[in-house]
Amino acid sequence: MILAVRRRSVAVADRRWGARLGATVGLLVAVVALLLAPATPASAHAVLVSSSPAASAVVPSGPAEVVLTFSEGVRKVPGKIRVIAPDGSRADRGEPSFKGAVVTVPVDPAGGRGTYLVSYRVISADSHPVSGAFTYSVGAPSPQPVDSGTENRADPVVETAVKVAKYLGYAGLLLLVGPALVLAALWPRRLSRRGPARLGWAGLGLVLLATLAELWLQVPYTVGGGLLDVTGSGLGDVLGSVYGTAHLVRLGLLAAAAFLVRPLFAGPVGRTDGIILALLGGAALFTWPLAxxxxxxxxxxxxxxxxxxxxxxxxxxxxxxxxxxxxxxxxxxxxxxxxxxxxxxxxxxxxxxxxxxxxxxxxxxxxxxxxxxxxxxxxxxxxxxxxxxxxxxxxxxxxxxxxxxxxxxxxxxxxxxxxxxxxxxxxxxxxxxxxxxxxxxxxxxGADVAGTPTGYYATTLSSPLYSLQVELDPAARGNNSMHLYAYSKDNRPQPVAEWRATAALPSAGIEPIEIPLLPLTDNHVTGEINLPAAGEWKFRFTVRTSDIDQATVTATVPIK
Missing domain, CATH: 1.20.120 (Four Helix Bundle (Hemerythrin (Met), subunit A))
Incomplete structure (x- = not known):
């Protein structure tokens, strides 16, 4: 009898030692991720505040570089800053340099006369991509070139998947914390722990799945591709960022916690293990805001x-x-x-x-x-x-x-x-x-970045041929920038043969104003329009997808 009790005590001690050893290994993973974390200044949702040459400027000779100045520090998305010459060729030379909020793009100064297109996509410190485009001309304006490179906008399916992953992470967190807390402090000894344990393991699995999914999805979300457009270099860039480091730390802390919740789900645990588990959980919580x-x-x-x-x-x-x-x-x-x-x-x-x-x-x-x-x-x-x-x-x-x-x-x-x-x-x-x-x-x-009132309007319009995403900034009186994205019914980029857009304000007697549109890719155009008065403006968009197929959609946009 005494021997059996001793064996049971040794077995319990061995299990506790194994759990603490596993927790230590998980903590080491988290510490290594922290040590490898890059030092990045805080910023959020950067906005392009100025450029050299300035947008729409006409310069006498070709510049040796294009300088982009953002409102906050930004990070690079490989291959997503391009300067397109009037003949459609690449005018940028070499990799752009990033110094805080300033991005310098080397450009061939011997390029031809005409209009150049600058398109960019960068990442702000809170992991969100920022994209846009503008033109400048050398000597005199010419027909705007088209950027035939990859799309600079995230796939809507990817954007939705990112939100779903966030939701699953939150749901998993509460399903893990609830059973752990109640089993540790409120659970009656006579009741079986099997049901709560299964719920807790399901919660842990959801958090792990959501964390891995967020790491995977961050690659196409920042680069602008589809769900499967993930490369080794892209994944390496994500893992090397603050966003990736926070997720790696979370994985390490979850692995450490898993070794301690296992005995908790099986029966009461000692005070030391409970304190360690609480500290691990508290540390893991910080990885969400840090990302x-x-x-x-x-x-x-x-x-x-x-x-x-x-x-x-x-x-x-x-x-x-x-x-x-x-x-x-x-x-x-x-x-x-x-x-x-x-x-x-x-x-x-x-x-x-x-x-x-x-x-x-x-x-x-x-x-x-x-x-x-x-x-x-x-x-x-x-x-x-x-x-x-x-x-x-x-x-x-x-x-x-x-x-x-x-x-x-x-x-x-x-x-x-x-x-x-x-x-x-x-x-x-x-x-x-x-x-x-x-x-x-x-x-x-709502910030006044460039000295003009800012706002934003976005909507998606549907027709039998396509869906059209419309973005208008700042949706206020004065100069406004418009971006139009065409997608097929299965949410793929829809090549467009011809675009046409007008804006009218019938209540003020303003007839339709033609909006000049600049193609950036085969499914994305941008345009500038001056809206002289506030009111409910009627926008009309006609998109021709082939020689015989076209459809028109309309939107009423409140302009302040």
């Missing part, structure tokens, strides 16, 4: 900490709700629920308070002005998230009142129904959040 907007905010240290608190509070609250709804309210008896629910109610209140405080601080940093809340996509998404969150708080208040009246333990059905309503609404909130982290922050979208 997104917070790391590039005006106050990066504050934003990163606040966003990590926001994310952790969400995972604790929603993960705990899942455990209550799926397991505890169904399996625990009245005596156990009477002990568990008051404790959980206090924890949930603290998590919600932290969530509100962190969200308020982050919103103030990212939005900057009240006007940006309604004038930018980021602000409107944030308002939608706030509205949904208010609904969740109302339902949570009802659940808390049941716990305070001490009726929840005797009649758990009303609490369980309320929790399912909370989870249904928060599933939508997570979807809004996944879009929010991929949207230009209001502080940047």
């Amino acid at each position: 997104g907007h917070p790391a590039a905010s005006p106050a990066p240290a504050v934003s990163v900490v606040v966003d990590a608190v926001h994310l952790g509070s969400m995972a604790v609250w929603l993960g705990g709700l899942v455990m209550l709804a799926v397991f505890l309210l169904r399996r625990a008896d009245e005596r156990e629920l009477a002990a568990i629910l008051p404790i959980w109610s206090r924890w949930a209140a603290l998590a919600v308070a932290a969530l509100l405080l962190a969200g308020t601080v982050q919103g103030l940093i990212e939005v900057a002005t009240p006007k940006a809340l309604v004038d930018t996509t980021y602000g409107r998404l944030l308002l939608a998230k706030i509205g949904l969150f208010a609904l969740v708080i109302a339902v949570a208040a009802y659940s808390r009142s049941l716990v305070r009246r001490r009726t929840a333990a005797q009649r758990p059905a009303p609490v369980r129904r309320a929790i399912w309503v909370e989870l249904a609404i928060t599933a939508v909130v997570l979807g809004v959040s996944a879009n929010l982290v991929q949207t230009t922050p209001a502080r940047t979208a």
